[in-house]
Amino acid sequence: MSETEHEAAPGAGPTDGPRAGRRRLGVGMVGYAFMGAAHSQGWRTVGRVFDLPVDARLAAVCGRDGTAVRAAADRLGWAAAETDWRALIARDDVDLVDICTPGDSHAEIAIAALDAGKHVLCEKPLANTVEEAEAMAAAAARAAARGQVAMVGFNYRRVPALALARRMVAEGRLGTLRHVRLTYLQDWLVDPSFPLTWRLRKDRAGSGALGDLGAHIVDLAQFLTGEAVAGVSALTETFVRERPLLEGTSTGITAAGAGAGAGDGDGGPVRAGEGAARAGEVTVRAGEVTVDDAAVFTARFPSGALASFEATRFAAGRKNALRLELNGSDGSLAFDLERLNELSFHDHTEPADSSGFRRILVTEPGHPYLEAWWPPGHGLGYEHTFVHQARDLLHAIATGTAPEPSFADGLSVQRVLAAVEESAAKNAVYTPVGAPARARVNAHAETGAHIA
Numbered sequence: 161m162s163e164t165e166h167e168a169a170p171g172a173g174p175t176d177g178p179r180a181g182r183r184r185l186g187v188g189m190v191g192y193a194f195m196g197a198a199h200s201q202g203w204r205t206v207g208r209v210f211d212l213p214v215d216a217r218l219a220a221v222c223g224r225d226g227t228a229v230r231a232a233a234d235r236l237g238w239a240a241a242e243t244d245w246r247a248l249i250a251r252d253d254v255d256l257v258d259i260c261t262p263g264d265s266h267a268e269i270a271i272a273a274l275d276a277g278k279h280v281l282c283e284k285p286l287a288n289t290v291e292e293a294e295a296m297a298a299a300a301a302r303a304a305a306r307g308q309v310a311m312v313g314f315n316y317r318r319v320p321a322l323a324l325a326r327r328m329v330a331e332g333r334l335g336t337l338r339h340v341r342l343t344y345l346q347d348w349l350v351d352p353s354f355p356l357t358w359r360l361r362k363d364r365a366g367s368g369a370l371g372d373l374g375a376h377i378v379d380l381a382q383f384l385t386g387e388a389v390a391g392v393s394a395l396t397e398t399f400v401r402e403r404p405l406l407e408g409t410s411t412g413i414t415a416a417g418a419g420a421g422a423g424d425g426d427g428g429p430v431r432a433g434e435g436a437a438r439a440g441e442v443t444v445r446a447g448e449v450t451v452d453d454a455a456v457f458t459a460r461f462p463s464g465a466l467a468s469f470e471a472t473r474f475a476a477g478r479k480n481a482l483r484l485e486l487n488g489s490d491g492s493l494a495f496d497l498e499r500l501n502e503l504s505f506h507d508h509t510e511p512a513d514s515s516g517f518r519r520i521l522v523t524e525p526g527h528p529y530l531e532a533w534w535p536p537g538h539g540l541g542y543e544h545t546f547v548h549q550a551r552d553l554l555h556a557i558a559t560g561t562a563p564e565p566s567f568a569d570g571l572s573v574q575r576v577l578a579a580v581e582e583s584a585a586k587n588a589v590y591t592p593v594g595a596p597a598r599a600r601v602n603a604h605a606e607t608g609a610h611i612a
Contacts, residue, residue: 182212185557186219186253188278190245190269191260192232195283196221199258199313200236202546210532210551213558216256222248249273256557259283262358263366267292270310270567274303279557280310281549285375285577286570288366290594293567293574300567309556311563312570314379316482318548320540321503323528324520325486325493326384328505334488335508337385340467342377342484345475349400349453356403356447368451370396370577374471376482378576379565381469384486387461389576391592394457394583398449399474405447457580492517501539 187203189196200218207215221238222245223229233241242248245265249257249272257273259266259282266287273280280300287293300310316322328334346369348354358364365371382388454472461467475481482497494504494517503520523539525531529548533540556563575593583591 183214183558184217185214185255185279185554186217186251187256187258188220188222188242188248188251188254189218189238189258189260190222190248190265192221192223192229192236193260195313196232196260197236198315198543198546199260199281199283199550200238201543202548202550203258204237205547206550206554209547212551212554214554216550216554217253219253220248220251245269246272249276249278255279256281256553262364263288263371264364267296270296271299274299274308274310277303277306277308279308279553281313281553282310282567282570283313284379284570284573285366285371286312286567286574288371290571290574290578293571297567297571304562307560309553309563310567311553311556312565312567313549314376314383314565314569314573315545315549316376316380316497317383317565318529318545318552319497319500320528320530320548321495321500321520321522322380322384324522325495325503326386327528328493329384329486329488330386333491333505333507334486334493335490337461337463337465337486337488339487340381340385340461340465340484341486342381342467343470343481344373344377344472344483345470345478345481346373346473347476347478349473350476352400353404355406356449360403360449360451362450365451367577367581368398368449368453368455369471369473370452370455370580372471373473373482374455374469374580375573375577377469377471377484378573379569380484381459381467382569382572383565384484385461385463385465387463387465388572389459389467389579389593390462391590392457392459392576392579392583393588393590394455394580395588396452396455396581396584398451399453401449402446403449405445452584455580455584457583459576500541 189199192200203216203218206212218238220240220242221229221233221236222242223232224243226241226243229243230241232238248254256279257269259269259280261269263285266282270280270282282296287296303310329337359372360368378389453474456470457468459467459469480497483495485494486492489508491508492506496502501522503522504517505520506517507515521537523530523534523536525536533544553563579591579593583589
């Protein structure tokens with residue numbers, strides 16, 4: 161239950177102290193690896209940067225390994241540790257459940273938390289199947305009637321340059337949209353000796369590069385355009401169909417057979433060689449890869465705009481290369497995550513002899529989220545997207561407004577992913593996206609003050 165306090169709660173970390181008299185909201189997180197660490201950074205920092213209507217307290221973190229989760233609690237700033245997510249949900253000091261586990265556990269944890277009266281933040285993609293996502297969206301709708309909120313963690317919406325891009329599109333700066341191009345390229349699976357982690361198993365991850373990376377760029381396409389994808393034509397491929405299955409202890413992304421599971425395996429991109437098999441340390445068997453390594457697809461929007469998408473974990477030399485471009489009748493926008501403080505803009509209404517792409521350095525206090533950070537010219541980084549995510553969710557809870565992206569938005573993305581898989585299974589046959597959650601997705605990633 162939320163409470164108002166004048167002193168830090170027992171066990172609270174040094175970065176967790178509330179401001180005098182401010183309402184406090186207890187956060188409980190399930191999972192503590194790569195994405196759990198990123199979320200922890202956001203929760204620890206948000207109240208130190210933004211003027212919030214409610215403070216967040218890092219109440220408890222959950223993982224299956226008691227020793228490991230207690231060490232994670234100390235390292236990441238959580239006041240307590242649990243080894244059962246049901247016990248975490250049942251805690252009186254937990255008001256919001258933050259889910260950072262593999263996709264196969266999202267639905268069960270999120271629905272249980274919502275039914276228990278908790279707010280929920282769930283990492284992307286929302287679920288492993290459309291059916292699971294539909295059940296989660298229905299639970300969120302029931303919870304909304306009781307004043308609870310549920311949000312999906314598509315953190316790239318919180319990059320200030322992309323929030324600015326959405327604002328410019330909404331203002332009509334590009335005119336009528338014609339083309340949308342998005343790619344998300346990584347290379348951590350190029351080595352065929354990299355082991356079979358949970359992200360390479362369909363029963364755990366739902367899909368491969370499609371769900372891991374493709375979900376991000378589908379959400380960004382719908383967010384930036386304000387439209388839901390109408391249909392797709394797709395190809396997918398698995399380049400390495402068997403990988404080492406490790407038995408024993410591993411580090412980095414947890415290998416299959418070495419304890420990957422809800423609460424201790426949120427995973428993510430890894431450093432070269434991390435988790436690879438080493439002779440004499442483990443017994444190596446072959447395991448089947450049951451997800452895609454790469455997905456390429458084209459799409460239509462209801463307005464008539466065309467889109468192309470590419471997601472792969474086999475682009476040698478590309479570590480986390482998310483790039484996009486939007487072309488309209490009056491201008492174009494381009495963005496590269498490796499230069500995330502910059503947005504490229506071409507105003508096609510200017511005279512041809514002086515027009516061209518220009519760089520917008522997105523560090524001004526009038527840009528989205530930048531009012532709380534550093535002087536102009538002092539850039540932000542990847543971790544700040546999670547601070548902004550926490551900020552927006554806390555504002556939604558305090559004001560009783562629906563957060564974005566909602567579980568309905570997550571369901572909309574899930575339906576696109578399902579259509580991609582169906583099209584690829586039919587050798588790129590054009591496939592309509594089934595039963596969209598709504599004709600147009602909500603354009604707002606933040607509060608109206610940031611977009612308007």
